[in-house]
Amino acid sequence: MKKVEIITRTFKLDEVKEALSDLDIKGMTVTEVKGFGRQGGHKEVYRGAEYQVDFVSKVKIEVVVQDDMVGQVVDVAAKAAKTGQVGDGKIFVIPVEEVVRIRTGETGDGAI
């Protein structure tokens, strides 16, 4: 099992969610996050004083999938989240040791 973390632009959330749902992904966790990569921050101006805002708002989408699904999930998510401009985000794939469905006590692939 792997966890796929997709950090992307806030307005891309719906497109990525739809794309993953089409792969029959049953659940996901979404968090509002802030950070920066090569895009850097942006400038804001208040009464003539300029401020550099370092952290840009993004969303982080986390899904845990079976090993054989990882490639597909990454491809679909990357396609849905892409604008081609700097600041599109990153996808991380992380190994997952165990999953437990709290309601039934099921573990492993069946609990995803």
Next chain:
Amino acid sequence: MNPVDNAFILICAALVLFMTPGLALFYGGLVRSKNVLSTVMHSVFMMGLVSVLWALVGYSLSFGSDIGGVIGGLDYLFLSGVGMGPAQEGGNLSHLTFMIFQCMFAVITPALISGAYAERIKFSGFVLFSSLWLLVVYAPMCHMVWGGGLLGQMGALDFAGGAVVHMSSGAAALACALLLGKRRGFGKEAFIPHNLPMTALGAGMLWFGWFGFNAGSALAADGIAANAFVTTHMAAAAACVVWVVVEWLHSGRPTTLGAASGALAGLVAITPAAGFVDPWASLVIGGLAGVICFGGIMLKNKLGYDDALDVVGIHGVGGTWGALATGLFASGIVEFDGVPQLGLFYGNPNQLWIQFVSVVITWAFCFIASVVLFKIVDAVVGMRATDEEEMKGLDNTLHSETGYQL
């Protein structure tokens, strides 16, 4: 007593009160979310505290019988002798009406100062400073300008409070900003307003209430009130447009905060002039206020003092410009004892000189008195919040509340 005048001024008093929660929103939106309530409290609590002080002693010190041209006597202590009938025989307003209208001016003035020390002042220090300031600075200023004191006798023109409200609060704000010191991280971190829609709504409430402030200062439902209403609106409108254009040229973007700040600058600048000048002049006064007050704020960035919400740049600088502009543009609309009040452009250069002298006296008196009060209060209860309180935010540490549960 004239019931029409009386009704009009009572409504104006209510409009002026509405400015204070407007100011609370205006200032509240400009601070970081961890200080929104402490900032709102600086205005809201003044509605209570100042009103009580005003009834007990403030009104008497402002409008009681003259003592040395500087302050009023104790004739109206606890509002004794302030009755339903007019203050003097033949007067058009109930004495109570005049008292409560003036009360609303007293409420908002110390609240205006709070923009200078937002995000770092102790509440106890704020309460004691504001209370003393009302009695030691505001009441004498009010008496000297409107209560038969020195500045009024000198012939200084201040229709609705350029000196009494705006320069006085601007001078106090400068004193407080210098003595209290900068917020932690000033100049290094970005202090970004947490809710500009709130600020824009507050600016709208201020603009609305200002009609009561300025038109009501005619103290009658007459043509002078209508003139003051129109000049107030036009000055705000012109300053709003000009500020946005100036900042568009200066930093490449027209901003919401600029539109709101510009309107406020125009309202401040027209306040001393509102009844004395023609509508065309109000467009000039407001338009120039948009440039001058924008410059006033730039000056803060250059000089490096931390007047958090730009009270000096808008109220101090705008009020000063308005006072001088009154000496330029007064066109004889208002007559005192049958003598039309005229400015430089209408052949009376002396008026500009009187206005200049009144500006110097106002700034010197209010600044020095505010410094002394600050030092006293700082020694007694302390003015500055601790580093930890400032870092965590004053809402939680001083008031045990949080503005937003999201």
